[in-house]
Structure formats: C-alpha cells, structure tokens
Amino acid sequence: MARRGKTAARQAVKVCAAALAAFGAASWPARADWRDDIGTFRIGIVAERGGGNTIPGLARLTDAYANALGMKVEFVVARDYAALIEAQASGRVQYAAYSALAYATASERCGCVEPLVAPVDADGAVGIRSVLVTRDGRLPDLAAMASHRIAIAPAENVGGALLPLAALSAEGVKIAQDSPFLARAASATAAETMLAGGEVDALFGWEPADAEGRPARSKGTVARLAAAGIPGASLRVLWTSGLLRYGPHAVRSDLDPEAKRRLTVFLTNLRSQTPEVYDLLEGAHSGGFAPAVRKDYAMALAIVRRETAGKE
Structure with a gap:
C-alpha cells in the first residue's frame, strides 16, 4: 500500500509540473521570428x-x-x-x-x-581565367614579354585586360596599362586578328574553367583563334591567371x-x-x-x- 501511495504521489507531481510548464510557456511572450x-x-x-x-x-x-x-x-x-x-x-x-x-x-x-x-555553365565551368597565348613560339615565356609585342583588349575588358594585369601584379609581375610592349586593341576580336596577322607575338585572352581549374577550351580565345583558321598545334598557352568566378x-x-x-x-x-x-x-x-x-x-x-x- 505504501509503495502504491508513493507511486501515485510521484505521478501527481509530474502532472502538476507538466501543467505548470504548459501554463508558463503559454504566458511567455512569443519569440519574434x-x-x-x-x-x-x-x-x-x-x-x-x-x-x-x-x-x-x-x-x-x-x-x-x-x-x-x-x-x-x-x-x-x-x-x-x-x-x-x-x-x-x-x-x-x-x-x-x-x-x-x-x-x-x-x-x-x-x-x-x-x-x-x-x-x-552547362559544361561545368564556374568562371573564367585569363590566358597569355602565343603562336608558333614567337614569345618563349612570360619573362620575355618586355621585348615582344603583346596584344591586350580595351582597358575595361575583364578577361582580356583587367584580369591579367591584376593577376600578374598579385604574382609580382608589375605591368602598367600603358607599358610600351602592350599593343592596345580596339576589342578582344581585334586583338585576335592582330595575332593572326602577325602584328603581335602574343595576346591576353580568356578561357572558361571549372571549380578545379580545368579549362573548358571549347570556348574562349584559343577556340576562337582555331575557328578563325589558326592551327591549334601552333598555339601555346604560356600563362593562366587565377579563376574569376x-x-x-x-x-x-x-x-x-x-x-x-x-x-x-x-x-x-x-x-x-x-x-x-x-x-x-x-x-x-x-x-x-x-x-x-x-x-x-x-x-x-x-x-x-x-x-x-x-x-x-
């Protein structure tokens, strides 16, 4: 009998506690969402x-x-x-x-x-990066730029001007917009024409890339040059920038x-x-x-x- 009485008392306490908790929750101001x-x-x-x-x-x-x-x-x-x-x-x-x-x-x-x-993009590209492209080995490497002619897109062009200059600067290669070896083109297409016609030894262009940095070269400057009739085997990418998402x-x-x-x-x-x-x-x-x-x-x-x- 004593054991049953203690059990009933504990149950009563639980019921009262639950009732008080419910009453308290109902009386608190609603939390602002x-x-x-x-x-x-x-x-x-x-x-x-x-x-x-x-x-x-x-x-x-x-x-x-x-x-x-x-x-x-x-x-x-x-x-x-x-x-x-x-x-x-x-x-x-x-x-x-x-x-x-x-x-x-x-x-x-x-x-x-x-x-x-x-x-x-549908092919997995998440952004673009800048590329320095030469033809027939006219520009041997990045260090030789100052002694060659490099086509660059208009100053406001992201992939062909803003991105390469900022990326190279971050790598310690300082190039001014008006550096004498840069040949300022009227457009990105004009820069490609300059390389195709032999007026310059290389150009700054762009290519799409995925999150791992793998290029999607079905689009971009190299693809455009190849479509214009320049043999792909004669084109070489000497440098690539970081990814611009x-x-x-x-x-x-x-x-x-x-x-x-x-x-x-x-x-x-x-x-x-x-x-x-x-x-x-x-x-x-x-x-x-x-x-x-x-x-x-x-x-x-x-x-x-x-x-x-x-x-x-």
Missing part, C-alpha cells in the same frame, strides 16, 4: 539595358522566392550596380544579384555582404541563418525542379546554381583593389 523582423524581403536586381524598370516574369519570380522564404517578397530594380551596392550596403535590400566585380566592390564598400550561390547572388551578412539556408536550398535546386523559373532568373549560364563563398572572389577583389589604387 526573423520574418517579423524583416517584414518584406527585398531583392535587388539591375535593370536590363533598355528594359526600364520591368523584369520579365516578375510575378513568377516573386512567388517562387516568397514560397521559399515563407514571407512577402518584393523586387527592387536598380538603375546600375552602383545603385544596387548602395541599396544593399544601407540595408534597403537584403539580397542582390551581382556581377563578380560588383560583388567585390560591395564587399569593399561595407564588408556586410556574402555570396550564397553563383551560376555554372561568375557573379554571385549575395545577401547581407546579418541575415538570419535560416533565411540563408532556405535561399541556398531553393537556388541550388531551382534548375532541376523549376527550370522555367531558373531561365527567368539566369539567362547567361544554363548549368544551375552552386554554393559560393567569399574566397571564390579573391581575383575579383584583386581587380577592384588594383583599379581603386590606380585612381588614387
């Missing part, structure tokens, strides 16, 4: 040239992001990347789709952004981790699950999105820092 803190999740995107403030498939995109996050979403169309960077740095947008150099500029501007994902979709670093997780899952599965929405969001690279991190944009930061230093 990150969605409540944000209110409306704003996504910044640069307007297409000549497109005004319109975004093709805006309603479909808005619904897709809203479903992924479980909250209200609004797209904000910026006139250019400078405006988009300012909007994210100031907190007016939580998420932005950038070029590689725009992301690096935003990172330098406030240190408050981080990449989530970046697009991939394709531009990312980036969020503010102070965004709740759950929001980052939801967005990453949504974006990396988008091409396989809803390809028509992926095509609305990413028209240049058809291989889907892959996760990206800050270190993937080391070359982009090197370009931005070199250009900034040159203007000071």
